[in-house]
Amino acid sequence: MTEYVIRFLIGGVVVSAFSMLGDVLKPKSFAGLFGAAPSVALATLGIAIYRHGESYAAVQSLSMMAGAVALAVYSVVVCQLLIRARISALLATLLSIVAWLTTAFCL
Template sequence: MTEYVLRFIAGGVIVSMFSILGDMLRPKSFAGLLGAAPSVALATLGIVVVQHGPAYAAAESWTMIYGAVALACYSVVVCHLLMRFYLAALPATIIALVVWLAVAFGLLAGLGGAA
């Protein structure tokens, strides 16, 4: 239970810091970019370091990087399907989800995951 409270507090503090940073930057669209994902990842890594040590946190950070690469591939595929092939949003996201899964699990299987 205390882990969830700690994660909630750490995530809230880090989200607030990223929101302030995003509010200071121009254009304002950076505020959404810096909103939740980086702060949740940092809070999670901080808790993992305390509970399992830095080696385990390093392995976990690699899986986060693989997920980010897969998300970038997903985004590119969605953009191409929507803009070039004029697919509707639902089929484009379903097709791109398959790409995301293939890239994420391919990187995990090929390069390794958490210890």
């Protein structure tokens, strides 16, 4: 139970810090980008290092990086399908899941 409290507190502090950073930067759309993902990742890695050691956290960080690359591929494919192929958003996202899964499992 204390792990969840610690994760909540660390996550809240880091979310606030990244939100303030995003609020200072231009354009304002960066506020959402800096708000959630980095803070959750840092809180998770901090707890992983504390509870399981550095090698376990290293594996988690590599998995996070692979997930970020897969998300970038997914985002590019969705944009290309929406803009160039002019298909519906639902169909574009469903088709792009294949690209995301392929990238994630290959990495």
